[in-house]
Amino acid sequence: MKHPFIAKRYWKDQKTPMGDSDELAKSFDDVIDLSLGDPDQTTPESVINAAFEDAKAGHTKYTDFRGDPELREAIRKMYFEDFNLQFSDREIMVTASACLGMYLALEAIIDDGDEVIIHEPCFTPYPQQIRLARGIPVPLDTFEEDDFEIDPQRLESLITERTKALVINTPNNPTGTSFSKETLETVAEVAKKHELILIADEIYGAYSYQREFVPMASIPGMKERTITINSFSKDYTMTGWRVGHVIAPDFIIETIQQINENVVFTAPSVSQRAALHALRQRKTIQPPMVEEYQDRVLHAAKRINKLNNMSVLPPKGTFYLFPNIKDTGLTSKEISDRILQEAHVLTLPGDAFGKSGEGYIRIACTVGVDKLEEAFDRIEKIDLFQQSPKSIL
Structure with a gap:
């Protein structure tokens, strides 16, 4: 924002798609948010209870x-x-x-x-x-x-x-x-x-x-x-x-x-x-947590690789997937926008992660398998992912 009260180094807008995701998530009442890496699960109850017992004991x-x-x-x-x-x-x-x-x-x-x-x-x-x-x-x-x-x-x-x-x-x-x-x-x-x-x-x-x-x-x-x-x-x-x-x-x-x-x-x-x-x-708390997220990324990767014009490498780590959408002929932002507008699923364009991310989108598997299935049921109805690359080009 250009203003005399703001340091000049911040006059140029430095917002990113990650920063805009919160507002975009409110675009529709039924948005499935696969944008940010904030898991749907909560901190294990045993950890919460122990921490607040410590707070009551004076750790404040x-x-x-x-x-x-x-x-x-x-x-x-x-x-x-x-x-x-x-x-x-x-x-x-x-x-x-x-x-x-x-x-x-x-x-x-x-x-x-x-x-x-x-x-x-x-x-x-x-x-x-x-x-x-x-x-x-x-x-x-x-x-x-x-x-x-x-x-x-x-x-x-x-x-x-x-x-x-x-x-x-x-x-x-x-x-x-x-x-x-x-x-x-x-x-x-x-x-x-x-x-x-x-x-x-x-x-x-x-x-x-x-x-x-x-x-x-x-x-x-x-x-x-x-x-x-x-x-x-x-x-x-x-x-x-x-x-x-x-x-x-x-x-x-x-x-x-x-x-x-x-x-x-x-x-x-x-x-x-x-x-x-x-x-x-x-x-005790990590193994089931890791198993859950591995199950999610494997399910999501399988659904992605069944789509036309979108593919992803076998998941190796984290709970993110970085699908290749180059065969659509559209930019990362254009694809993310279309998925949001037509499927009400929020993803992040790959160029949010640097120029070499162009041609990809990021999907955070931070919702359960049932919700991921619903998200891909919606995405696969978009005509871009039903056509072959040749028909698009």
Whole structure:
């Protein structure tokens, strides 16, 4: 919005399709919303009850600046038990969401004009978060024919003397891919060769269907140059609690803490207690949750691949699908608009996740199988998905 009271850097409209989705969801009374990654399930009742018992017991004040010590210890213990990764307490900080954790990490490491490589299609906030930290986002295209995995030669071709860091996100939002260990090892070699910091967004770590999830910090030689961003939002259905954590070398955590003291001070105390109880109960609450979302994406993928002019890769992780709609001859936005107007189903256009997302849409399987079936019953009635590519062209 152009106004003398608004900073000039915000005069240009920076809204995204993700930001507009809330209003679009109100377009019709019967909209099936498959746009945002906010699951229909609620936080497990046992977690809610335990958190509010803690609130009644007095956990309503500021916590330690790096987070509730019990929660930090539970995080440290989880990484050791699940991944045989050893972190010290000084390498862990709890943040008011993984989004804030990502921004704090970028703010801590970037000097003005530093370049940060992000593989696209990517989570929408990354480029602007880098700019807010006065860095320059450099997109690295990935492609469906490569399962949206990173090509090491393409990665190296983007590295300059100003390249400071690389952001990777696996399992990936929006594509649903999950990088192979071989890809992670290759990326690690590039990072070490060029002295890069690697920021690993691993908030969908529980949702890796075809292969075991491998944290980037577990790759040999990477623990000392990796900043891990994680969250309780998706792994424990806790989006509204707004709590995540950052794991990094202690000098980076110390810097992040100093920045955070001037932003939000500490993450919400009650949310931290909920996160603590979720971690302690993860062996019982996560398996049925993961099974449910895997069932959803498998059902949705099957329905997509029965349509004409739309196809999708076999689901590897997360609860997102990234269908290819190029055979329609229309843009991502045009397809999303038609699906909304004709089927009353809300999706996101692929270019919301970077230029390389053009030709795709993102579907969030955040409703039950019955609702997904209803959504695709409506979508398959659209003439575009009943015609062959030749008849359209």
